[in-house]
Amino acid sequence: MRFALVLVAALLVVPVAQASERHPTLSELEGEVMCPVCGTTLDQSNAPAALQIKRVIADRIAAGDTKSEIRNRLVAEYGEAILAAPRRKGFGLLAWWVPVIGIVGAAVIVGAGAWRWSRRRDGEPDGPSLDPALERRLDDELARWD
Protein backbone atom coordinates (compact mmCIF):
# COMPACT_ATOMS: atom_id res chain seq x y z
CA MET A 1 0.00 0.00 0.00
CA ARG A 2 2.76 2.39 1.03
CA PHE A 3 4.80 1.48 -2.06
CA ALA A 4 1.80 2.20 -4.28
CA LEU A 5 1.38 5.64 -2.70
CA VAL A 6 5.07 6.48 -3.26
CA LEU A 7 4.81 5.28 -6.85
CA VAL A 8 1.74 7.43 -7.51
CA ALA A 9 3.44 10.47 -5.95
CA ALA A 10 6.55 9.93 -8.08
CA LEU A 11 4.42 9.55 -11.23
CA LEU A 12 2.73 12.86 -10.43
CA VAL A 13 5.93 14.77 -9.59
CA VAL A 14 8.18 13.66 -12.45
CA PRO A 15 6.03 15.02 -15.33
CA VAL A 16 5.67 18.35 -13.49
CA ALA A 17 9.45 18.60 -13.06
CA GLN A 18 10.00 17.68 -16.71
CA ALA A 19 7.48 20.30 -17.84
CA SER A 20 9.20 22.89 -15.64
CA GLU A 21 12.56 21.96 -17.19
CA ARG A 22 11.29 22.14 -20.77
CA HIS A 23 8.97 25.11 -20.40
CA PRO A 24 10.13 27.25 -17.48
CA THR A 25 8.15 30.31 -16.52
CA LEU A 26 9.59 33.71 -15.71
CA SER A 27 8.01 33.70 -12.25
CA GLU A 28 9.62 30.41 -11.20
CA LEU A 29 13.06 31.48 -12.44
CA GLU A 30 12.69 34.85 -10.74
CA GLY A 31 12.58 32.98 -7.44
CA GLU A 32 15.69 30.93 -8.26
CA VAL A 33 17.97 33.68 -9.53
CA MET A 34 19.65 36.40 -7.47
CA CYS A 35 19.77 40.08 -8.28
CA PRO A 36 23.54 40.70 -8.50
CA VAL A 37 23.41 44.14 -6.88
CA CYS A 38 20.76 43.80 -4.17
CA GLY A 39 21.29 40.42 -2.46
CA THR A 40 17.70 39.28 -3.00
CA THR A 41 16.08 37.06 -5.58
CA LEU A 42 14.87 38.74 -8.77
CA ASP A 43 11.22 38.54 -7.73
CA GLN A 44 11.95 40.89 -4.83
CA SER A 45 13.84 43.49 -6.80
CA ASN A 46 13.20 46.16 -9.35
CA ALA A 47 16.82 47.33 -9.54
CA PRO A 48 18.00 48.06 -13.10
CA ALA A 49 20.38 45.06 -12.98
CA ALA A 50 17.51 42.79 -11.88
CA LEU A 51 15.21 44.14 -14.60
CA GLN A 52 17.94 43.47 -17.17
CA ILE A 53 18.20 39.81 -16.10
CA LYS A 54 14.40 39.41 -16.05
CA ARG A 55 14.29 40.71 -19.62
CA VAL A 56 17.02 38.30 -20.73
CA ILE A 57 15.22 35.37 -19.04
CA ALA A 58 11.95 36.33 -20.73
CA ASP A 59 13.74 36.53 -24.10
CA ARG A 60 15.33 33.11 -23.61
CA ILE A 61 12.00 31.55 -22.56
CA ALA A 62 10.42 33.01 -25.68
CA ALA A 63 13.29 31.56 -27.72
CA GLY A 64 12.47 28.09 -26.33
CA ASP A 65 15.44 27.58 -24.02
CA THR A 66 15.11 24.99 -21.27
CA LYS A 67 15.50 25.88 -17.62
CA SER A 68 18.98 24.33 -17.53
CA GLU A 69 20.07 26.26 -20.59
CA ILE A 70 18.91 29.53 -19.06
CA ARG A 71 20.58 28.77 -15.73
CA ASN A 72 23.82 27.77 -17.50
CA ARG A 73 23.76 30.99 -19.47
CA LEU A 74 23.33 33.04 -16.30
CA VAL A 75 26.13 31.16 -14.54
CA ALA A 76 28.43 31.70 -17.54
CA GLU A 77 27.84 35.45 -17.31
CA TYR A 78 27.68 36.00 -13.54
CA GLY A 79 29.21 32.95 -11.90
CA GLU A 80 27.57 30.42 -9.56
CA ALA A 81 26.57 33.16 -7.09
CA ILE A 82 23.76 34.22 -9.42
CA LEU A 83 21.80 31.09 -8.41
CA ALA A 84 19.77 31.36 -5.20
CA ALA A 85 20.56 27.72 -4.38
CA PRO A 86 23.71 25.79 -5.37
CA ARG A 87 23.39 23.31 -8.21
CA ARG A 88 22.93 19.62 -7.46
CA LYS A 89 26.17 18.58 -9.08
CA GLY A 90 29.91 18.90 -8.55
CA PHE A 91 30.98 21.03 -5.59
CA GLY A 92 27.40 22.30 -5.17
CA LEU A 93 26.35 18.82 -4.04
CA LEU A 94 28.22 19.44 -0.80
CA ALA A 95 25.83 22.22 0.16
CA TRP A 96 22.90 19.82 -0.32
CA TRP A 97 24.36 16.74 1.36
CA VAL A 98 26.43 18.11 4.25
CA PRO A 99 23.36 19.28 6.24
CA VAL A 100 21.60 15.94 5.60
CA ILE A 101 24.68 13.98 6.66
CA GLY A 102 25.05 16.23 9.71
CA ILE A 103 21.43 15.73 10.78
CA VAL A 104 21.55 11.97 10.21
CA GLY A 105 24.90 11.73 12.01
CA ALA A 106 23.61 13.74 14.96
CA ALA A 107 20.48 11.56 15.12
CA VAL A 108 22.61 8.39 15.09
CA ILE A 109 24.86 9.73 17.86
CA VAL A 110 21.90 10.82 20.02
CA GLY A 111 20.11 7.51 19.36
CA ALA A 112 23.18 5.44 20.19
CA GLY A 113 23.75 7.47 23.34
CA ALA A 114 20.14 7.04 24.45
CA TRP A 115 20.24 3.30 23.71
CA ARG A 116 23.45 2.80 25.74
CA TRP A 117 22.09 4.90 28.59
CA SER A 118 18.81 2.95 28.76
CA ARG A 119 20.63 -0.42 28.60
CA ARG A 120 22.90 0.57 31.45
CA ARG A 121 19.90 1.56 33.60
CA ASP A 122 18.05 -1.72 32.81
CA GLY A 123 21.01 -3.83 33.89
CA GLU A 124 21.75 -1.93 37.07
CA PRO A 125 20.74 -3.54 40.44
CA ASP A 126 18.07 -1.70 42.41
CA GLY A 127 20.61 -0.67 45.00
CA PRO A 128 22.01 -2.30 48.13
CA SER A 129 19.56 -4.46 50.05
CA LEU A 130 18.57 -3.28 53.52
CA ASP A 131 19.61 -4.88 56.74
CA PRO A 132 16.76 -7.31 57.76
CA ALA A 133 16.32 -5.56 61.12
CA LEU A 134 16.13 -2.19 59.48
CA GLU A 135 13.71 -3.48 56.86
CA ARG A 136 11.46 -4.91 59.59
CA ARG A 137 11.52 -1.61 61.41
CA LEU A 138 10.68 0.26 58.21
CA ASP A 139 7.71 -2.05 57.57
CA ASP A 140 6.47 -1.40 61.11
CA GLU A 141 6.77 2.33 60.69
CA LEU A 142 4.93 2.23 57.37
CA ALA A 143 2.21 0.00 58.87
CA ARG A 144 1.41 2.74 61.37
CA TRP A 145 0.33 4.96 58.50
CA ASP A 146 -1.99 2.38 56.90
Add this chain to the structure above:
Amino acid sequence: MARSARLTAQALAVALVVGLLALLVWRVARDSDKGVSQALADGERPTAPVFDLARLDGKGRIDLATLRGKKPIVLDFWASWCIPCIQESKRLEAAWKEYGDRVEFIGVDTKDFSGDARRWQRKHGITYPSVHDGSGNVLTKWGGLPIPKIFFVDRSGKVIGELEVEEDLPRYLQQIAAS
Protein backbone atom coordinates in the same frame (compact mmCIF):
# COMPACT_ATOMS: atom_id res chain seq x y z
CA MET B 1 39.77 -2.04 20.01
CA ALA B 2 36.87 -0.05 21.41
CA ARG B 3 39.37 2.33 22.97
CA SER B 4 41.21 2.94 19.67
CA ALA B 5 37.89 3.45 17.86
CA ARG B 6 36.87 5.98 20.47
CA LEU B 7 40.21 7.79 20.14
CA THR B 8 39.87 7.88 16.38
CA ALA B 9 36.35 9.27 16.67
CA GLN B 10 37.55 11.93 19.11
CA ALA B 11 40.47 12.85 16.84
CA LEU B 12 38.08 13.16 13.90
CA ALA B 13 35.71 15.34 15.91
CA VAL B 14 38.58 17.62 17.02
CA ALA B 15 39.90 17.81 13.43
CA LEU B 16 36.41 18.74 12.22
CA VAL B 17 36.07 21.52 14.78
CA VAL B 18 39.58 22.86 14.01
CA GLY B 19 38.82 22.74 10.28
CA LEU B 20 35.57 24.66 10.72
CA LEU B 21 37.31 27.24 12.92
CA ALA B 22 40.06 27.68 10.32
CA LEU B 23 37.39 28.16 7.65
CA LEU B 24 35.68 30.79 9.80
CA VAL B 25 38.95 32.66 10.43
CA TRP B 26 39.84 32.56 6.74
CA ARG B 27 36.42 33.87 5.79
CA VAL B 28 36.48 36.68 8.35
CA ALA B 29 40.03 37.66 7.32
CA ARG B 30 39.05 37.69 3.66
CA ASP B 31 35.91 39.76 4.25
CA SER B 32 37.77 42.26 6.40
CA ASP B 33 40.11 43.12 3.50
CA LYS B 34 39.16 46.70 2.87
CA GLY B 35 38.75 47.58 -0.77
CA VAL B 36 40.82 50.12 -2.65
CA SER B 37 38.16 52.82 -2.14
CA GLN B 38 38.36 52.49 1.64
CA ALA B 39 42.17 52.42 1.61
CA LEU B 40 42.22 55.65 -0.40
CA ALA B 41 39.71 57.21 1.99
CA ASP B 42 42.08 56.25 4.83
CA GLY B 43 44.86 58.20 3.15
CA GLU B 44 46.73 55.16 1.82
CA ARG B 45 48.05 54.53 -1.66
CA PRO B 46 47.39 50.82 -2.06
CA THR B 47 48.91 48.59 -4.69
CA ALA B 48 46.38 47.97 -7.44
CA PRO B 49 44.75 44.53 -7.02
CA VAL B 50 45.49 42.64 -10.20
CA PHE B 51 43.10 40.74 -12.43
CA ASP B 52 43.25 38.72 -15.59
CA LEU B 53 39.93 38.92 -17.43
CA ALA B 54 38.62 38.31 -20.94
CA ARG B 55 38.09 41.34 -23.12
CA LEU B 56 34.52 42.20 -24.04
CA ASP B 57 35.43 42.48 -27.71
CA GLY B 58 36.75 38.92 -27.71
CA LYS B 59 40.32 40.00 -28.55
CA GLY B 60 42.07 38.00 -25.83
CA ARG B 61 42.52 38.99 -22.21
CA ILE B 62 43.90 41.86 -20.17
CA ASP B 63 46.24 40.99 -17.31
CA LEU B 64 46.71 44.06 -15.13
CA ALA B 65 49.92 42.65 -13.64
CA THR B 66 51.66 42.83 -17.03
CA LEU B 67 51.13 46.60 -17.18
CA ARG B 68 52.86 47.33 -13.89
CA GLY B 69 55.98 49.38 -14.43
CA LYS B 70 55.08 50.02 -18.06
CA LYS B 71 52.10 52.36 -18.23
CA PRO B 72 49.83 54.25 -15.87
CA ILE B 73 46.22 53.10 -15.90
CA VAL B 74 42.74 54.55 -15.66
CA LEU B 75 40.34 51.87 -14.49
CA ASP B 76 36.63 52.40 -15.06
CA PHE B 77 34.04 50.09 -13.47
CA TRP B 78 30.76 50.26 -15.36
CA ALA B 79 27.69 48.27 -16.44
CA SER B 80 25.09 48.66 -19.15
CA TRP B 81 22.31 48.99 -16.53
CA CYS B 82 24.12 51.88 -14.82
CA ILE B 83 22.70 55.19 -15.97
CA PRO B 84 25.42 57.50 -14.53
CA CYS B 85 28.05 55.31 -16.20
CA ILE B 86 27.05 56.67 -19.61
CA GLN B 87 28.24 60.19 -18.89
CA GLU B 88 31.41 59.08 -17.11
CA SER B 89 32.40 56.67 -19.86
CA LYS B 90 31.86 59.36 -22.48
CA ARG B 91 34.17 61.69 -20.54
CA LEU B 92 36.76 58.92 -20.32
CA GLU B 93 36.41 58.27 -24.06
CA ALA B 94 37.32 61.91 -24.72
CA ALA B 95 40.22 61.71 -22.26
CA TRP B 96 41.41 58.45 -23.89
CA LYS B 97 41.72 60.26 -27.22
CA GLU B 98 43.94 62.84 -25.54
CA TYR B 99 45.99 60.63 -23.21
CA GLY B 100 45.69 57.20 -24.83
CA ASP B 101 49.31 57.17 -26.03
CA ARG B 102 50.64 57.70 -22.47
CA VAL B 103 47.95 56.18 -20.27
CA GLU B 104 46.16 52.81 -20.53
CA PHE B 105 42.37 53.13 -20.24
CA ILE B 106 40.60 49.93 -19.19
CA GLY B 107 36.88 49.51 -18.60
CA VAL B 108 35.64 46.76 -16.30
CA ASP B 109 32.10 45.77 -17.19
CA THR B 110 30.80 44.35 -13.94
CA LYS B 111 27.72 42.32 -12.90
CA ASP B 112 26.42 42.63 -16.44
CA PHE B 113 25.51 40.63 -19.54
CA SER B 114 28.40 40.78 -21.96
CA GLY B 115 26.00 41.02 -24.94
CA ASP B 116 24.20 43.99 -23.42
CA ALA B 117 27.56 45.54 -22.53
CA ARG B 118 28.82 45.34 -26.12
CA ARG B 119 25.58 46.88 -27.40
CA TRP B 120 25.89 49.62 -24.79
CA GLN B 121 29.46 50.43 -25.92
CA ARG B 122 28.40 50.66 -29.55
CA LYS B 123 25.38 52.78 -28.71
CA HIS B 124 27.40 55.30 -26.70
CA GLY B 125 30.52 55.25 -28.85
CA ILE B 126 32.84 53.85 -26.18
CA THR B 127 35.92 52.41 -27.83
CA TYR B 128 38.58 52.03 -25.12
CA PRO B 129 39.00 48.35 -24.22
CA SER B 130 36.90 46.72 -21.54
CA VAL B 131 37.01 43.39 -19.76
CA HIS B 132 34.06 41.40 -18.38
CA ASP B 133 33.78 40.90 -14.61
CA GLY B 134 30.38 39.23 -14.53
CA SER B 135 30.64 37.91 -10.97
CA GLY B 136 31.79 41.28 -9.62
CA ASN B 137 34.74 39.66 -7.80
CA VAL B 138 37.18 42.24 -9.15
CA LEU B 139 34.84 45.10 -8.30
CA THR B 140 34.66 43.81 -4.71
CA LYS B 141 38.45 44.04 -4.36
CA TRP B 142 38.36 47.61 -5.58
CA GLY B 143 35.57 48.71 -3.23
CA GLY B 144 32.28 47.26 -4.48
CA LEU B 145 29.11 49.03 -5.52
CA PRO B 146 27.96 51.64 -6.35
CA ILE B 147 29.30 52.26 -9.83
CA PRO B 148 30.65 54.08 -11.76
CA LYS B 149 33.98 53.86 -10.00
CA ILE B 150 37.06 55.30 -11.68
CA PHE B 151 40.57 54.77 -10.33
CA PHE B 152 43.95 56.18 -11.32
CA VAL B 153 47.00 53.92 -11.08
CA ASP B 154 50.50 55.29 -11.52
CA ARG B 155 53.27 53.57 -13.46
CA SER B 156 54.56 51.77 -10.37
CA GLY B 157 51.17 50.13 -9.79
CA LYS B 158 50.03 52.30 -6.87
CA VAL B 159 46.46 53.59 -6.86
CA ILE B 160 46.77 57.33 -6.33
CA GLY B 161 43.12 58.31 -6.39
CA GLU B 162 39.48 57.71 -7.20
CA LEU B 163 37.35 60.10 -9.18
CA GLU B 164 35.05 62.00 -6.84
CA VAL B 165 34.32 65.24 -8.68
CA GLU B 166 34.70 66.33 -12.30
CA GLU B 167 37.90 68.26 -11.63
CA ASP B 168 39.61 65.07 -10.45
CA LEU B 169 39.82 63.69 -13.99
CA PRO B 170 42.30 66.16 -15.55
CA ARG B 171 44.22 66.48 -12.28
CA TYR B 172 44.78 62.74 -11.77
CA LEU B 173 45.39 62.17 -15.48
CA GLN B 174 48.22 64.71 -15.52
CA GLN B 175 49.59 63.20 -12.31
CA ILE B 176 49.74 59.60 -13.54
CA ALA B 177 50.86 60.57 -17.05
CA ALA B 178 53.89 62.22 -15.45
CA SER B 179 54.63 59.22 -13.21
